[in-house]
Amino acid sequence: MQKIADRAQPMPDALRFDIYATSLGLALIAASEQGVCAIMFGDDYDCLQSEFRRRFNNAIISHHNASGRELASRVLAIIESQTVTPPPLDIRGTQFQKRVWLALLGIPAGSTISYKELASRIEASRSIRAVAGACAANPLAPVVPCHRVVRHDGALSGYRWGLARKQALLEREGAIERFPV
DNA sequence: ACTAGGGCCTGCG
């Protein structure tokens, strides 16, 4: 009997990407045939590109074509906190991570919730720290809005791409006041 | 304000 499907990537997949200048710094936006599969921020073009290639080292990588550019433009709009129809997403992660990330998509702009509340929302109220871990591993920020999750005491907590970006996103969405200091 | 410990998913060895 032959193995039908591997749960990771059955075959080397074809990815397209480009790097754009945004209000949050450089953003690398990558997509597969399925949809957007990675968004990465950075301040150096070459570093971003090599990090991307290292992370998908068994993929066939090229630059965006017309449809890829169309997806990217929607991602860019979301990065700038504009309201647009979200692009199709190719969400890759463990079962648990996907549960967390899908729940994140249900948090409207302008609001925040705590890691605790997010945990109970996916029926895993004891897995608070694991939920935070899944947020930290979110490959599609800020389209998957993990920046809307903050600590129960109101502190911003952390952000994979730096707290300044999390803060900027929340300020623009009107979720938090401009920081007094 | 600070510290300790519970809980549990992940990545790496």
Add this chain to the structure above:
DNA sequence: CGCAGGCCCTAGT
């Protein structure tokens, strides 16, 4: 496998 560590939270000084 086993283990350390994390974008946490609560309770107890």
